[in-house]
Amino acid sequence: MVPVNLIVLGLTASTSTGEGNGCGAGKGWTQMTGQLRLDDLLQRYCETAPHALAVAAAVDAIAAAAIEIADLIASGDLADASGLTTGRNSDGDVQRNLDVQADAILRRCLGTLSIAALASEEMREAQIVDRDGRICVAIDPLDGSSNIDINMTVGTIFSILPAPDDLSLAFHQRGSAQLAAGFVTYGPQTSLVLTLGDGVDVFTLDRKAGCFRLARSGVQISEACEEFAINTSNRRHWDPPVRAFIDECLAGIEGPANHDFNMRWIGSLVAEAYRILTRGGVFLYPSDARPGYGDGRLRLVYEAHPMAYIIEQAGGSASTGRERILELSAQSLHQRVPLIMGSINEVRRVEELHCDPLLVASVSAPLFARRGFFRL
Numbered sequence: 001m002v003p004v005n006l007i008v009l010g011l012t013a014s015t016s017t018g019e020g021n022g023c024g025a026g027k028g029w030t031q032m033t034g035q036l037r038l039d040d041l042l043q044r045y046c047e048t049a050p051h052a053l054a055v056a057a058a059v060d061a062i063a064a065a066a067i068e069i070a071d072l073i074a075s076g077d078l079a080d081a082s083g084l085t086t087g088r089n090s091d092g093d094v095q096r097n098l099d100v101q102a103d104a105i106l107r108r109c110l111g112t113l114s115i116a117a118l119a120s121e122e123m124r125e126a127q128i129v130d131r132d133g134r135i136c137v138a139i140d141p142l143d144g145s146s147n148i149d150i151n152m153t154v155g156t157i158f159s160i161l162p163a164p165d166d167l168s169l170a171f172h173q174r175g176s177a178q179l180a181a182g183f184v185t186y187g188p189q190t191s192l193v194l195t196l197g198d199g200v201d202v203f204t205l206d207r208k209a210g211c212f213r214l215a216r217s218g219v220q221i222s223e224a225c226e227e228f229a230i231n232t233s234n235r236r237h238w239d240p241p242v243r244a245f246i247d248e249c250l251a252g253i254e255g256p257a258n259h260d261f262n263m264r265w266i267g268s269l270v271a272e273a274y275r276i277l278t279r280g281g282v283f284l285y286p287s288d289a290r291p292g293y294g295d296g297r298l299r300l301v302y303e304a305h306p307m308a309y310i311i312e313q314a315g316g317s318a319s320t321g322r323e324r325i326l327e328l329s330a331q332s333l334h335q336r337v338p339l340i341m342g343s344i345n346e347v348r349r350v351e352e353l354h355c356d357p358l359l360v361a362s363v364s365a366p367l368f369a370r371r372g373f374f375r376l
């Protein structure tokens with residue numbers, strides 16, 4: 001087991017309380033001055049639980065890989081880090097040059113650690129690495145890859161699970177078994193969002209020093225929100241509950257929601273999640289009627305599970321519309337799942353609509369939905 005590259009403890013960070021600039025009564029977070037480094041936080045965490053050293057080592061390795069990937073992305077075509085299509089991965093998705101490079105960097109950085117099993121979006125099957133390892137790691141090396149060639153935010157997502165006795169079950173565990181989860185956004189800033197099971201912290205890459213520094217601690221998502229994210233080009237394929245929810249959002253102050261909504265769609269799960277953690281909101285990638293989209297688009301093990309863990313740790317909610325994402329366990333590595341996540345009130349509303357066809361019908365009836373007829 002390679003020791004974590006941990007540095008001095010004892011740095012103190014001065015703090016101030018911030019609030020999301022979004023809607024609702026934002027619970028806010030603690031804004032940090034950036035003196036506390038990821039290494040410091042990992043070192044403190046190392047002593048907390050039997051798995052903690054292995055988890056800290058994996059996070060440390062992923063952070064090192066993220067610094068390399070951030071450099072690569074920033075160089076773009078100059079470093080042959082492009083959105084050029086190189087083929088398809090085992091799940092049939094278009095694979096870009098950068099998907100392959102990010103996967104190689106992460107596997108090299110994680111490769112020196114004692115990890116029981118490793119899974120990646122870019123690998124056909126999970127790999128058993130070290131039977132004595134205490135943890136299993138699942139990665140989406142590059143999320144939002146359709147954004148690469150337009151210079152928009154992409155990211156890396158990771159999930160860390162305990163190693164079960166039977167390693168063939170490594171990635172068939174419930175999402176609630178996760179020990180840690182996080183993601184990195186490669187945008188104007190490179191940020192690392194992390195939960196070790198006790199809240200959510202956001203770190204910013206200090207490029208000069210080559211380390212991540214704590215920027216926000218104890219992130220909390222506001223319960224209500226005024227922003228939704230969904231790929232509306234698929235509207236005609238949606239199920240009635242999803243259509244009803246979005247119709248409510250679009251009706252704004254004149255509809256049952258009784259307030260206006262803004263809309264964003266970046267096409268990059270990491271960027272949507274970062275926005276929700278910053279100013280609230282709700283994200284939906286539901287199942288729809290297109291061939292191959294019966295379970296939505298996003299993958300359970302290395303996209304929905306880690307995102308759900310982070311969002312719940314920040315006081316939000318993540319659901320298929322019918323079930324809590326963290327209750328689910330995958331039948332296969334690349335299994336897809338509908339994902340609705342974000343501010344708790346909006347996710348609850350989507351769930352209500354999924355459970356109650358009469359409610360859906362009432363939202364769809366134009367007179368009922370309008371203020372002035374049935375609402376005072």
Ligand SMILES: O=P(O)(O)OC[C@H]1O[C@](O)(COP(=O)(O)O)[C@@H](O)[C@@H]1O
Nearest residue numbers: 140142143144145146231267268269
């Ligand atoms: O192009 P669509 O259908 O809007 O899908 C966008 C979604 O697909 C993804 O890009 C899937 O992730 P990958 O890029 O890792 O395959 C998400 O980041 C994003 O939310």
Ligand SMILES: [Mg+2]
Nearest residue numbers: 140142143144
């Ligand atoms: Mg992805």
Ligand SMILES: [Mg+2]
Nearest residue numbers: 121140142143
């Ligand atoms: Mg990907």
